[in-house]
Amino acid sequence: MTKNSISNLREKMKELDINKSEPYTNKHIKNKLRERYEDNICISECDGYNDLVTMREKTSTILRSYFQRKDGNDDFQKWAIIETAAMLIKSEIKTCTSCVTDTNPSTTELLGDAPYKFLPESLWLFLDLIIVGDKNHTKVSSIGQALIQATRPRMVLVPLQVGLGVQLYHLFRSEFLLSTLATMGFCVSYKEVKRFKKNAASFVSQNFLDDILDKNERLIMFAGDNVDHNLVTLDGHGTFHGMGIIAATTPGVKLNSEVKRCKVTDLDILNKSRIPIVNYRPSSQAHKEILFEDVPKFPGIIVKNIDVLWELSLNLTKPTPNWQKLMHTLHSGSNYPGKSTVTFLPMIDMYSGDRSCILSTFTFTSTFVP
Incomplete structure:
Protein backbone atom coordinates (compact mmCIF):
# COMPACT_ATOMS: atom_id res chain seq x y z
CA MET A 1 0.00 0.00 0.00
CA THR A 2 1.34 3.45 -0.93
CA LYS A 3 2.22 5.65 2.04
CA ASN A 4 0.46 8.75 0.71
CA SER A 5 -2.77 7.02 -0.27
CA ILE A 6 -6.26 7.60 1.13
CA SER A 7 -6.43 3.98 2.28
CA ASN A 8 -3.18 4.37 4.22
CA LEU A 9 -4.49 7.55 5.87
CA ARG A 10 -7.65 5.73 6.85
CA GLU A 11 -5.63 2.92 8.44
CA LYS A 12 -3.59 5.47 10.41
CA MET A 13 -6.81 7.04 11.72
CA LYS A 14 -7.94 3.61 12.81
CA GLU A 15 -4.67 2.97 14.66
CA LEU A 16 -4.75 6.33 16.50
CA ASP A 17 -8.37 5.98 17.59
CA ILE A 18 -8.47 4.92 21.24
CA ASN A 19 -12.01 3.59 21.00
CA LYS A 20 -11.08 1.51 17.93
CA SER A 21 -14.20 2.73 16.15
CA GLU A 22 -14.67 2.59 12.42
CA PRO A 23 -13.09 5.69 10.75
CA TYR A 24 -14.50 7.76 7.92
CA THR A 25 -14.97 6.23 4.51
CA ASN A 26 -12.45 7.02 1.77
CA LYS A 27 -14.95 9.24 -0.03
CA HIS A 28 -15.68 11.27 3.11
CA ILE A 29 -11.95 11.66 3.86
CA LYS A 30 -11.33 13.04 0.35
CA ASN A 31 -14.18 15.53 0.73
CA LYS A 32 -12.82 16.70 4.09
CA LEU A 33 -9.30 17.12 2.70
CA ARG A 34 -10.55 19.17 -0.25
CA GLU A 35 -12.66 21.29 2.09
CA ARG A 36 -9.73 21.95 4.42
CA TYR A 37 -6.84 22.49 1.98
CA GLU A 38 -8.74 23.60 -1.17
CA ASP A 39 -6.21 24.20 -4.01
CA ASN A 40 -3.22 23.23 -1.86
CA ILE A 41 -3.97 19.51 -2.19
CA CYS A 42 -4.05 17.18 -5.19
CA ILE A 43 -5.87 13.81 -5.11
CA SER A 44 -5.19 11.39 -7.95
CA GLU A 45 -8.07 8.99 -8.62
CA CYS A 46 -7.80 5.93 -10.85
CA ASP A 47 -10.06 2.92 -11.20
CA GLY A 48 -8.56 -0.14 -9.54
CA TYR A 49 -5.74 1.75 -7.76
CA ASN A 50 -5.32 3.54 -4.43
CA ASP A 51 -6.14 7.27 -4.47
CA LEU A 52 -2.91 9.26 -3.95
CA VAL A 53 -2.59 12.54 -2.05
CA THR A 54 0.09 15.22 -2.51
CA MET A 55 0.42 18.77 -1.19
CA ARG A 56 1.04 21.82 -3.38
CA GLU A 57 3.18 24.77 -2.47
CA LYS A 58 1.98 28.20 -3.58
CA THR A 59 4.32 30.62 -5.37
CA SER A 60 3.98 33.24 -2.63
CA THR A 61 5.14 30.77 0.02
CA ILE A 62 8.20 29.77 -2.01
CA LEU A 63 9.24 33.36 -2.76
CA ARG A 64 8.77 34.38 0.88
CA SER A 65 11.15 31.64 1.98
CA TYR A 66 13.71 32.85 -0.59
CA PHE A 67 13.71 36.46 0.65
CA GLN A 68 14.02 35.26 4.23
CA ARG A 69 17.37 33.62 3.44
CA LYS A 70 18.54 36.07 0.79
CA ASP A 71 21.35 37.55 2.87
CA GLY A 72 24.73 35.82 2.65
CA ASN A 73 27.71 35.39 0.38
CA ASP A 74 27.53 34.92 -3.38
CA ASP A 75 27.63 31.11 -3.28
CA PHE A 76 24.83 30.98 -0.74
CA GLN A 77 22.68 33.33 -2.82
CA LYS A 78 23.39 31.29 -5.96
CA TRP A 79 22.21 28.07 -4.32
CA ALA A 80 19.22 29.88 -2.88
CA ILE A 81 18.20 31.10 -6.35
CA ILE A 82 18.62 27.60 -7.85
CA GLU A 83 16.66 25.97 -5.05
CA THR A 84 13.88 28.55 -5.32
CA ALA A 85 13.65 28.10 -9.11
CA ALA A 86 13.47 24.33 -8.66
CA MET A 87 10.70 24.68 -6.09
CA LEU A 88 8.75 27.03 -8.36
CA ILE A 89 9.01 24.62 -11.31
CA LYS A 90 8.07 21.67 -9.11
CA SER A 91 5.06 23.56 -7.76
CA GLU A 92 3.84 24.35 -11.29
CA ILE A 93 4.32 20.72 -12.32
CA LYS A 94 2.07 19.65 -9.45
CA THR A 95 -0.47 22.32 -10.32
CA CYS A 96 -0.63 22.14 -14.13
CA PHE A 203 -11.29 -3.03 -25.80
CA VAL A 204 -10.77 -3.45 -29.56
CA SER A 205 -14.05 -5.28 -30.15
CA GLN A 206 -16.04 -2.94 -27.93
CA ASN A 207 -14.64 0.12 -29.72
CA PHE A 208 -15.66 -1.40 -33.04
CA LEU A 209 -19.22 -1.81 -31.82
CA ASP A 210 -19.40 1.70 -30.39
CA ASP A 211 -17.71 3.56 -33.25
CA ILE A 212 -18.96 1.79 -36.37
CA LEU A 213 -22.08 -0.24 -35.87
CA ASP A 214 -24.05 2.57 -34.25
CA LYS A 215 -23.52 4.83 -37.27
CA ASN A 216 -26.19 4.84 -39.97
CA GLU A 217 -25.85 5.10 -43.75
CA ARG A 218 -22.52 3.27 -43.88
CA LEU A 219 -21.46 0.25 -45.87
CA ILE A 220 -19.53 -2.38 -43.89
CA MET A 221 -17.66 -5.02 -45.85
CA PHE A 222 -16.09 -7.94 -43.97
CA ALA A 223 -13.12 -9.90 -45.29
CA GLY A 224 -11.64 -13.06 -43.81
CA ASP A 225 -8.43 -14.83 -44.80
CA ASN A 226 -5.84 -17.18 -43.36
CA VAL A 227 -3.28 -15.89 -40.84
CA ASP A 228 -0.08 -17.93 -40.46
CA HIS A 229 2.73 -17.35 -37.96
CA ASN A 230 5.94 -19.33 -37.40
CA LEU A 231 5.17 -21.72 -40.22
CA VAL A 232 8.43 -23.65 -39.86
CA THR A 233 9.99 -24.34 -36.45
CA LEU A 234 12.71 -26.78 -35.39
CA ASP A 235 10.41 -28.89 -33.22
CA GLY A 236 7.16 -28.30 -35.13
CA HIS A 237 5.58 -26.48 -32.19
CA GLY A 238 4.67 -22.85 -31.75
CA THR A 239 3.03 -22.49 -35.16
CA PHE A 240 -0.23 -20.65 -35.64
CA HIS A 241 -2.84 -21.11 -38.38
CA GLY A 242 -6.00 -19.10 -37.96
CA MET A 243 -8.67 -16.98 -39.59
CA GLY A 244 -8.18 -13.22 -39.60
CA ILE A 245 -11.14 -10.88 -40.09
CA ILE A 246 -11.25 -7.19 -40.98
CA ALA A 247 -14.13 -4.77 -41.47
CA ALA A 248 -13.93 -1.99 -44.08
CA THR A 249 -16.38 0.85 -43.39
CA THR A 250 -17.35 3.35 -46.12
CA PRO A 251 -17.45 6.27 -45.62
CA GLY A 252 -14.80 6.11 -42.95
CA VAL A 253 -15.38 6.98 -39.31
CA LYS A 254 -13.08 8.33 -36.66
CA LEU A 255 -12.41 5.44 -34.33
CA ASN A 256 -12.25 5.86 -30.59
CA SER A 257 -8.51 5.60 -29.87
CA GLU A 258 -8.80 5.78 -26.09
CA VAL A 259 -7.25 2.79 -24.37
CA LYS A 260 -8.45 2.21 -20.84
CA ARG A 261 -5.98 1.83 -17.98
CA CYS A 262 -7.28 -0.77 -15.59
CA LYS A 263 -6.41 -4.22 -14.35
CA VAL A 264 -7.08 -6.75 -17.11
CA THR A 265 -6.42 -10.47 -16.89
CA ASP A 266 -5.77 -12.88 -19.74
CA LEU A 267 -9.20 -14.39 -19.09
CA ASP A 268 -10.86 -10.99 -19.60
CA ILE A 269 -9.13 -10.59 -22.96
CA LEU A 270 -10.14 -14.10 -23.97
CA ASN A 271 -13.78 -13.56 -23.08
CA LYS A 272 -14.03 -10.20 -24.89
CA SER A 273 -12.16 -11.21 -28.05
CA ARG A 274 -13.51 -14.73 -28.46
CA ILE A 275 -15.53 -15.60 -31.55
CA PRO A 276 -18.07 -18.38 -30.87
CA ILE A 277 -17.27 -21.58 -32.74
CA VAL A 278 -20.20 -23.09 -34.65
CA ASN A 279 -19.69 -26.73 -35.57
CA TYR A 280 -20.43 -27.56 -39.19
CA ARG A 281 -23.00 -30.34 -39.57
CA PRO A 282 -23.80 -31.08 -43.24
CA SER A 283 -26.77 -33.31 -42.48
CA SER A 284 -28.62 -30.58 -40.58
CA GLN A 285 -28.01 -27.88 -43.20
CA ALA A 286 -28.10 -29.70 -46.51
CA HIS A 287 -31.81 -29.09 -47.19
CA LYS A 288 -32.07 -25.57 -45.83
CA GLU A 289 -33.19 -22.91 -48.26
CA ILE A 290 -30.79 -19.96 -48.47
CA LEU A 291 -32.06 -16.72 -49.99
CA PHE A 292 -29.77 -13.89 -51.08
CA GLU A 293 -30.80 -10.32 -51.77
CA ASP A 294 -30.31 -8.87 -55.24
CA VAL A 295 -26.92 -7.32 -55.93
CA PRO A 296 -27.35 -3.51 -56.07
CA LYS A 297 -27.05 -1.99 -59.54
CA PHE A 298 -24.44 0.73 -59.98
CA PRO A 299 -25.70 3.82 -61.82
CA GLY A 300 -23.83 5.50 -64.65
CA ILE A 301 -20.94 3.78 -66.36
CA ILE A 302 -21.02 0.02 -66.81
CA VAL A 303 -18.59 -1.52 -64.33
CA LYS A 304 -17.48 -4.40 -66.52
CA ASN A 305 -16.18 -2.01 -69.20
CA ILE A 306 -13.88 -0.10 -66.85
CA ASP A 307 -11.16 -2.75 -67.16
CA VAL A 308 -11.31 -2.59 -70.97
CA LEU A 309 -11.11 1.20 -70.88
CA TRP A 310 -8.04 1.13 -68.68
CA GLU A 311 -6.31 -1.46 -70.91
CA LEU A 312 -6.89 0.77 -73.97
CA SER A 313 -5.59 3.85 -72.18
CA LEU A 314 -2.18 2.18 -71.69
CA ASN A 315 -1.55 2.46 -75.45
CA LEU A 316 -3.25 5.79 -76.16
CA THR A 317 -1.96 8.14 -73.47
CA LYS A 318 1.46 9.15 -72.21
CA PRO A 319 2.31 9.08 -69.38
CA THR A 320 0.27 5.97 -68.74
CA PRO A 321 -2.32 6.44 -65.97
CA ASN A 322 -2.46 3.87 -63.21
CA TRP A 323 -5.65 2.37 -61.89
CA GLN A 324 -5.96 4.98 -59.13
CA LYS A 325 -5.68 7.84 -61.64
CA LEU A 326 -8.34 6.24 -63.82
CA MET A 327 -10.80 5.94 -60.94
CA HIS A 328 -10.14 9.57 -59.96
CA THR A 329 -10.86 10.66 -63.53
CA LEU A 330 -14.08 8.64 -63.78
CA HIS A 331 -15.46 9.90 -60.50
CA SER A 332 -14.29 13.52 -60.70
CA GLY A 333 -17.13 15.84 -59.78
CA SER A 334 -19.20 13.05 -58.26
CA ASN A 335 -20.14 12.70 -54.62
CA TYR A 336 -17.06 10.96 -53.22
CA PRO A 337 -17.89 9.07 -49.98
CA GLY A 338 -14.39 9.49 -48.57
CA LYS A 339 -11.65 7.19 -47.38
CA SER A 340 -12.70 3.88 -45.84
CA THR A 341 -11.78 2.80 -42.34
CA VAL A 342 -10.29 -0.65 -41.82
CA THR A 343 -10.79 -2.29 -38.41
CA PHE A 344 -9.08 -5.49 -37.29
CA LEU A 345 -11.41 -7.93 -35.55
CA PRO A 346 -10.56 -10.94 -33.35
CA MET A 347 -8.98 -14.03 -34.92
CA ILE A 348 -10.26 -17.59 -34.89
CA ASP A 349 -7.65 -20.08 -33.71
CA MET A 350 -8.54 -22.73 -36.27
CA TYR A 351 -7.32 -23.79 -39.70
CA SER A 352 -8.90 -21.34 -42.14
CA GLY A 353 -9.94 -24.12 -44.51
CA ASP A 354 -11.90 -25.92 -41.82
CA ARG A 355 -15.62 -25.78 -42.52
CA SER A 356 -16.45 -25.09 -38.89
CA CYS A 357 -14.05 -22.13 -39.02
CA ILE A 358 -15.69 -20.80 -42.20
CA LEU A 359 -19.18 -21.24 -40.75
CA SER A 360 -18.11 -19.51 -37.52
CA THR A 361 -16.74 -16.59 -39.54
CA PHE A 362 -19.99 -16.16 -41.49
CA THR A 363 -22.07 -16.49 -38.31
CA PHE A 364 -19.93 -13.90 -36.49
CA THR A 365 -20.07 -11.32 -39.29
CA SER A 366 -23.79 -11.85 -39.87
CA THR A 367 -24.52 -10.72 -36.30
CA PHE A 368 -23.45 -7.18 -37.31
CA VAL A 369 -26.06 -6.97 -40.06
CA PRO A 370 -29.04 -4.85 -38.88
Whole structure:
Protein backbone atom coordinates (compact mmCIF):
# COMPACT_ATOMS: atom_id res chain seq x y z
CA MET A 1 0.00 0.00 0.00
CA THR A 2 1.34 3.45 -0.93
CA LYS A 3 2.22 5.65 2.04
CA ASN A 4 0.46 8.75 0.71
CA SER A 5 -2.77 7.02 -0.27
CA ILE A 6 -6.26 7.60 1.13
CA SER A 7 -6.43 3.98 2.28
CA ASN A 8 -3.18 4.37 4.22
CA LEU A 9 -4.49 7.55 5.87
CA ARG A 10 -7.65 5.73 6.85
CA GLU A 11 -5.63 2.92 8.44
CA LYS A 12 -3.59 5.47 10.41
CA MET A 13 -6.81 7.04 11.72
CA LYS A 14 -7.94 3.61 12.81
CA GLU A 15 -4.67 2.97 14.66
CA LEU A 16 -4.75 6.33 16.50
CA ASP A 17 -8.37 5.98 17.59
CA ILE A 18 -8.47 4.92 21.24
CA ASN A 19 -12.01 3.59 21.00
CA LYS A 20 -11.08 1.51 17.93
CA SER A 21 -14.20 2.73 16.15
CA GLU A 22 -14.67 2.59 12.42
CA PRO A 23 -13.09 5.69 10.75
CA TYR A 24 -14.50 7.76 7.92
CA THR A 25 -14.97 6.23 4.51
CA ASN A 26 -12.45 7.02 1.77
CA LYS A 27 -14.95 9.24 -0.03
CA HIS A 28 -15.68 11.27 3.11
CA ILE A 29 -11.95 11.66 3.86
CA LYS A 30 -11.33 13.04 0.35
CA ASN A 31 -14.18 15.53 0.73
CA LYS A 32 -12.82 16.70 4.09
CA LEU A 33 -9.30 17.12 2.70
CA ARG A 34 -10.55 19.17 -0.25
CA GLU A 35 -12.66 21.29 2.09
CA ARG A 36 -9.73 21.95 4.42
CA TYR A 37 -6.84 22.49 1.98
CA GLU A 38 -8.74 23.60 -1.17
CA ASP A 39 -6.21 24.20 -4.01
CA ASN A 40 -3.22 23.23 -1.86
CA ILE A 41 -3.97 19.51 -2.19
CA CYS A 42 -4.05 17.18 -5.19
CA ILE A 43 -5.87 13.81 -5.11
CA SER A 44 -5.19 11.39 -7.95
CA GLU A 45 -8.07 8.99 -8.62
CA CYS A 46 -7.80 5.93 -10.85
CA ASP A 47 -10.06 2.92 -11.20
CA GLY A 48 -8.56 -0.14 -9.54
CA TYR A 49 -5.74 1.75 -7.76
CA ASN A 50 -5.32 3.54 -4.43
CA ASP A 51 -6.14 7.27 -4.47
CA LEU A 52 -2.91 9.26 -3.95
CA VAL A 53 -2.59 12.54 -2.05
CA THR A 54 0.09 15.22 -2.51
CA MET A 55 0.42 18.77 -1.19
CA ARG A 56 1.04 21.82 -3.38
CA GLU A 57 3.18 24.77 -2.47
CA LYS A 58 1.98 28.20 -3.58
CA THR A 59 4.32 30.62 -5.37
CA SER A 60 3.98 33.24 -2.63
CA THR A 61 5.14 30.77 0.02
CA ILE A 62 8.20 29.77 -2.01
CA LEU A 63 9.24 33.36 -2.76
CA ARG A 64 8.77 34.38 0.88
CA SER A 65 11.15 31.64 1.98
CA TYR A 66 13.71 32.85 -0.59
CA PHE A 67 13.71 36.46 0.65
CA GLN A 68 14.02 35.26 4.23
CA ARG A 69 17.37 33.62 3.44
CA LYS A 70 18.54 36.07 0.79
CA ASP A 71 21.35 37.55 2.87
CA GLY A 72 24.73 35.82 2.65
CA ASN A 73 27.71 35.39 0.38
CA ASP A 74 27.53 34.92 -3.38
CA ASP A 75 27.63 31.11 -3.28
CA PHE A 76 24.83 30.98 -0.74
CA GLN A 77 22.68 33.33 -2.82
CA LYS A 78 23.39 31.29 -5.96
CA TRP A 79 22.21 28.07 -4.32
CA ALA A 80 19.22 29.88 -2.88
CA ILE A 81 18.20 31.10 -6.35
CA ILE A 82 18.62 27.60 -7.85
CA GLU A 83 16.66 25.97 -5.05
CA THR A 84 13.88 28.55 -5.32
CA ALA A 85 13.65 28.10 -9.11
CA ALA A 86 13.47 24.33 -8.66
CA MET A 87 10.70 24.68 -6.09
CA LEU A 88 8.75 27.03 -8.36
CA ILE A 89 9.01 24.62 -11.31
CA LYS A 90 8.07 21.67 -9.11
CA SER A 91 5.06 23.56 -7.76
CA GLU A 92 3.84 24.35 -11.29
CA ILE A 93 4.32 20.72 -12.32
CA LYS A 94 2.07 19.65 -9.45
CA THR A 95 -0.47 22.32 -10.32
CA CYS A 96 -0.63 22.14 -14.13
CA THR A 97 -0.08 18.50 -15.03
CA SER A 98 -3.12 16.26 -15.01
CA CYS A 99 -3.09 13.24 -12.76
CA VAL A 100 -3.34 9.63 -13.86
CA THR A 101 -6.86 8.62 -14.83
CA ASP A 102 -8.42 5.38 -15.98
CA THR A 103 -7.43 6.18 -19.61
CA ASN A 104 -4.01 5.95 -21.22
CA PRO A 105 -2.63 8.91 -23.21
CA SER A 106 -4.06 9.09 -26.73
CA THR A 107 -2.13 9.25 -30.00
CA THR A 108 -3.05 12.91 -30.46
CA GLU A 109 -0.85 13.75 -27.46
CA LEU A 110 2.19 12.44 -29.37
CA LEU A 111 1.74 14.45 -32.58
CA GLY A 112 2.70 17.99 -33.55
CA ASP A 113 3.17 20.48 -30.74
CA ALA A 114 1.13 18.45 -28.24
CA PRO A 115 4.20 17.01 -26.41
CA TYR A 116 5.69 20.50 -26.15
CA LYS A 117 2.44 22.03 -24.87
CA PHE A 118 2.15 19.26 -22.28
CA LEU A 119 4.95 20.93 -20.29
CA PRO A 120 4.23 23.69 -17.78
CA GLU A 121 5.32 27.15 -18.93
CA SER A 122 8.14 27.51 -16.39
CA LEU A 123 9.60 24.10 -17.26
CA TRP A 124 9.72 24.57 -21.05
CA LEU A 125 11.13 28.08 -20.57
CA PHE A 126 13.88 26.69 -18.33
CA LEU A 127 14.75 23.85 -20.73
CA ASP A 128 14.51 26.08 -23.79
CA LEU A 129 17.19 28.35 -22.31
CA ILE A 130 19.52 25.43 -21.54
CA ILE A 131 19.11 23.16 -24.59
CA VAL A 132 20.60 24.50 -27.82
CA GLY A 133 19.91 23.54 -31.43
CA ASP A 134 17.64 24.44 -34.33
CA LYS A 135 15.14 21.65 -33.63
CA ASN A 136 15.20 21.52 -29.87
CA HIS A 137 11.44 21.14 -29.35
CA THR A 138 11.71 17.35 -29.48
CA LYS A 139 14.52 17.31 -26.93
CA VAL A 140 12.77 19.83 -24.70
CA SER A 141 9.54 17.80 -24.85
CA SER A 142 11.20 14.46 -24.09
CA ILE A 143 13.47 15.75 -21.31
CA GLY A 144 10.67 17.86 -19.85
CA GLN A 145 8.22 14.97 -19.74
CA ALA A 146 10.93 12.77 -18.21
CA LEU A 147 11.36 15.37 -15.45
CA ILE A 148 7.60 15.47 -14.88
CA GLN A 149 7.47 11.68 -14.61
CA ALA A 150 10.42 11.69 -12.19
CA THR A 151 8.82 14.44 -10.12
CA ARG A 152 5.47 12.67 -9.83
CA PRO A 153 6.16 8.98 -10.53
CA ARG A 154 2.89 7.66 -9.08
CA MET A 155 0.64 10.56 -10.03
CA VAL A 156 1.39 11.21 -13.72
CA LEU A 157 1.71 9.08 -16.84
CA VAL A 158 3.36 11.22 -19.54
CA PRO A 159 2.47 10.48 -23.21
CA LEU A 160 5.98 10.36 -24.72
CA GLN A 161 7.24 7.75 -22.27
CA VAL A 162 4.20 5.56 -22.85
CA GLY A 163 4.59 5.86 -26.63
CA LEU A 164 8.32 5.10 -26.48
CA GLY A 165 7.78 2.07 -24.27
CA VAL A 166 5.07 0.62 -26.53
CA GLN A 167 7.15 1.25 -29.66
CA LEU A 168 10.28 -0.38 -28.22
CA TYR A 169 8.30 -3.39 -27.06
CA HIS A 170 6.72 -3.72 -30.50
CA LEU A 171 10.13 -3.65 -32.21
CA PHE A 172 12.34 -5.63 -29.81
CA ARG A 173 10.11 -7.45 -27.29
CA SER A 174 12.87 -7.00 -24.71
CA GLU A 175 11.98 -6.75 -21.04
CA PHE A 176 15.62 -5.98 -20.23
CA LEU A 177 15.68 -2.97 -22.59
CA LEU A 178 12.47 -1.48 -21.21
CA SER A 179 13.48 -2.09 -17.59
CA THR A 180 16.88 -0.45 -18.17
CA LEU A 181 15.39 2.65 -19.83
CA ALA A 182 12.68 2.87 -17.16
CA THR A 183 15.35 2.80 -14.44
CA MET A 184 17.14 5.67 -16.20
CA GLY A 185 13.84 7.59 -16.41
CA PHE A 186 13.45 7.56 -20.20
CA CYS A 187 10.29 5.46 -20.60
CA VAL A 188 7.59 3.67 -18.64
CA SER A 189 8.20 0.31 -17.02
CA TYR A 190 7.77 -3.06 -18.69
CA LYS A 191 4.80 -3.73 -16.41
CA GLU A 192 3.06 -0.55 -17.60
CA VAL A 193 3.61 -1.49 -21.26
CA LYS A 194 2.13 -4.94 -20.68
CA ARG A 195 -0.87 -3.33 -18.98
CA PHE A 196 -1.33 -1.03 -21.98
CA LYS A 197 -1.24 -3.89 -24.47
CA LYS A 198 -3.72 -5.96 -22.45
CA ASN A 199 -6.14 -3.05 -22.28
CA ALA A 200 -5.70 -2.36 -26.01
CA ALA A 201 -6.48 -5.99 -26.83
CA SER A 202 -9.42 -6.05 -24.44
CA PHE A 203 -11.29 -3.03 -25.80
CA VAL A 204 -10.77 -3.45 -29.56
CA SER A 205 -14.05 -5.28 -30.15
CA GLN A 206 -16.04 -2.94 -27.93
CA ASN A 207 -14.64 0.12 -29.72
CA PHE A 208 -15.66 -1.40 -33.04
CA LEU A 209 -19.22 -1.81 -31.82
CA ASP A 210 -19.40 1.70 -30.39
CA ASP A 211 -17.71 3.56 -33.25
CA ILE A 212 -18.96 1.79 -36.37
CA LEU A 213 -22.08 -0.24 -35.87
CA ASP A 214 -24.05 2.57 -34.25
CA LYS A 215 -23.52 4.83 -37.27
CA ASN A 216 -26.19 4.84 -39.97
CA GLU A 217 -25.85 5.10 -43.75
CA ARG A 218 -22.52 3.27 -43.88
CA LEU A 219 -21.46 0.25 -45.87
CA ILE A 220 -19.53 -2.38 -43.89
CA MET A 221 -17.66 -5.02 -45.85
CA PHE A 222 -16.09 -7.94 -43.97
CA ALA A 223 -13.12 -9.90 -45.29
CA GLY A 224 -11.64 -13.06 -43.81
CA ASP A 225 -8.43 -14.83 -44.80
CA ASN A 226 -5.84 -17.18 -43.36
CA VAL A 227 -3.28 -15.89 -40.84
CA ASP A 228 -0.08 -17.93 -40.46
CA HIS A 229 2.73 -17.35 -37.96
CA ASN A 230 5.94 -19.33 -37.40
CA LEU A 231 5.17 -21.72 -40.22
CA VAL A 232 8.43 -23.65 -39.86
CA THR A 233 9.99 -24.34 -36.45
CA LEU A 234 12.71 -26.78 -35.39
CA ASP A 235 10.41 -28.89 -33.22
CA GLY A 236 7.16 -28.30 -35.13
CA HIS A 237 5.58 -26.48 -32.19
CA GLY A 238 4.67 -22.85 -31.75
CA THR A 239 3.03 -22.49 -35.16
CA PHE A 240 -0.23 -20.65 -35.64
CA HIS A 241 -2.84 -21.11 -38.38
CA GLY A 242 -6.00 -19.10 -37.96
CA MET A 243 -8.67 -16.98 -39.59
CA GLY A 244 -8.18 -13.22 -39.60
CA ILE A 245 -11.14 -10.88 -40.09
CA ILE A 246 -11.25 -7.19 -40.98
CA ALA A 247 -14.13 -4.77 -41.47
CA ALA A 248 -13.93 -1.99 -44.08
CA THR A 249 -16.38 0.85 -43.39
CA THR A 250 -17.35 3.35 -46.12
CA PRO A 251 -17.45 6.27 -45.62
CA GLY A 252 -14.80 6.11 -42.95
CA VAL A 253 -15.38 6.98 -39.31
CA LYS A 254 -13.08 8.33 -36.66
CA LEU A 255 -12.41 5.44 -34.33
CA ASN A 256 -12.25 5.86 -30.59
CA SER A 257 -8.51 5.60 -29.87
CA GLU A 258 -8.80 5.78 -26.09
CA VAL A 259 -7.25 2.79 -24.37
CA LYS A 260 -8.45 2.21 -20.84
CA ARG A 261 -5.98 1.83 -17.98
CA CYS A 262 -7.28 -0.77 -15.59
CA LYS A 263 -6.41 -4.22 -14.35
CA VAL A 264 -7.08 -6.75 -17.11
CA THR A 265 -6.42 -10.47 -16.89
CA ASP A 266 -5.77 -12.88 -19.74
CA LEU A 267 -9.20 -14.39 -19.09
CA ASP A 268 -10.86 -10.99 -19.60
CA ILE A 269 -9.13 -10.59 -22.96
CA LEU A 270 -10.14 -14.10 -23.97
CA ASN A 271 -13.78 -13.56 -23.08
CA LYS A 272 -14.03 -10.20 -24.89
CA SER A 273 -12.16 -11.21 -28.05
CA ARG A 274 -13.51 -14.73 -28.46
CA ILE A 275 -15.53 -15.60 -31.55
CA PRO A 276 -18.07 -18.38 -30.87
CA ILE A 277 -17.27 -21.58 -32.74
CA VAL A 278 -20.20 -23.09 -34.65
CA ASN A 279 -19.69 -26.73 -35.57
CA TYR A 280 -20.43 -27.56 -39.19
CA ARG A 281 -23.00 -30.34 -39.57
CA PRO A 282 -23.80 -31.08 -43.24
CA SER A 283 -26.77 -33.31 -42.48
CA SER A 284 -28.62 -30.58 -40.58
CA GLN A 285 -28.01 -27.88 -43.20
CA ALA A 286 -28.10 -29.70 -46.51
CA HIS A 287 -31.81 -29.09 -47.19
CA LYS A 288 -32.07 -25.57 -45.83
CA GLU A 289 -33.19 -22.91 -48.26
CA ILE A 290 -30.79 -19.96 -48.47
CA LEU A 291 -32.06 -16.72 -49.99
CA PHE A 292 -29.77 -13.89 -51.08
CA GLU A 293 -30.80 -10.32 -51.77
CA ASP A 294 -30.31 -8.87 -55.24
CA VAL A 295 -26.92 -7.32 -55.93
CA PRO A 296 -27.35 -3.51 -56.07
CA LYS A 297 -27.05 -1.99 -59.54
CA PHE A 298 -24.44 0.73 -59.98
CA PRO A 299 -25.70 3.82 -61.82
CA GLY A 300 -23.83 5.50 -64.65
CA ILE A 301 -20.94 3.78 -66.36
CA ILE A 302 -21.02 0.02 -66.81
CA VAL A 303 -18.59 -1.52 -64.33
CA LYS A 304 -17.48 -4.40 -66.52
CA ASN A 305 -16.18 -2.01 -69.20
CA ILE A 306 -13.88 -0.10 -66.85
CA ASP A 307 -11.16 -2.75 -67.16
CA VAL A 308 -11.31 -2.59 -70.97
CA LEU A 309 -11.11 1.20 -70.88
CA TRP A 310 -8.04 1.13 -68.68
CA GLU A 311 -6.31 -1.46 -70.91
CA LEU A 312 -6.89 0.77 -73.97
CA SER A 313 -5.59 3.85 -72.18
CA LEU A 314 -2.18 2.18 -71.69
CA ASN A 315 -1.55 2.46 -75.45
CA LEU A 316 -3.25 5.79 -76.16
CA THR A 317 -1.96 8.14 -73.47
CA LYS A 318 1.46 9.15 -72.21
CA PRO A 319 2.31 9.08 -69.38
CA THR A 320 0.27 5.97 -68.74
CA PRO A 321 -2.32 6.44 -65.97
CA ASN A 322 -2.46 3.87 -63.21
CA TRP A 323 -5.65 2.37 -61.89
CA GLN A 324 -5.96 4.98 -59.13
CA LYS A 325 -5.68 7.84 -61.64
CA LEU A 326 -8.34 6.24 -63.82
CA MET A 327 -10.80 5.94 -60.94
CA HIS A 328 -10.14 9.57 -59.96
CA THR A 329 -10.86 10.66 -63.53
CA LEU A 330 -14.08 8.64 -63.78
CA HIS A 331 -15.46 9.90 -60.50
CA SER A 332 -14.29 13.52 -60.70
CA GLY A 333 -17.13 15.84 -59.78
CA SER A 334 -19.20 13.05 -58.26
CA ASN A 335 -20.14 12.70 -54.62
CA TYR A 336 -17.06 10.96 -53.22
CA PRO A 337 -17.89 9.07 -49.98
CA GLY A 338 -14.39 9.49 -48.57
CA LYS A 339 -11.65 7.19 -47.38
CA SER A 340 -12.70 3.88 -45.84
CA THR A 341 -11.78 2.80 -42.34
CA VAL A 342 -10.29 -0.65 -41.82
CA THR A 343 -10.79 -2.29 -38.41
CA PHE A 344 -9.08 -5.49 -37.29
CA LEU A 345 -11.41 -7.93 -35.55
CA PRO A 346 -10.56 -10.94 -33.35
CA MET A 347 -8.98 -14.03 -34.92
CA ILE A 348 -10.26 -17.59 -34.89
CA ASP A 349 -7.65 -20.08 -33.71
CA MET A 350 -8.54 -22.73 -36.27
CA TYR A 351 -7.32 -23.79 -39.70
CA SER A 352 -8.90 -21.34 -42.14
CA GLY A 353 -9.94 -24.12 -44.51
CA ASP A 354 -11.90 -25.92 -41.82
CA ARG A 355 -15.62 -25.78 -42.52
CA SER A 356 -16.45 -25.09 -38.89
CA CYS A 357 -14.05 -22.13 -39.02
CA ILE A 358 -15.69 -20.80 -42.20
CA LEU A 359 -19.18 -21.24 -40.75
CA SER A 360 -18.11 -19.51 -37.52
CA THR A 361 -16.74 -16.59 -39.54
CA PHE A 362 -19.99 -16.16 -41.49
CA THR A 363 -22.07 -16.49 -38.31
CA PHE A 364 -19.93 -13.90 -36.49
CA THR A 365 -20.07 -11.32 -39.29
CA SER A 366 -23.79 -11.85 -39.87
CA THR A 367 -24.52 -10.72 -36.30
CA PHE A 368 -23.45 -7.18 -37.31
CA VAL A 369 -26.06 -6.97 -40.06
CA PRO A 370 -29.04 -4.85 -38.88
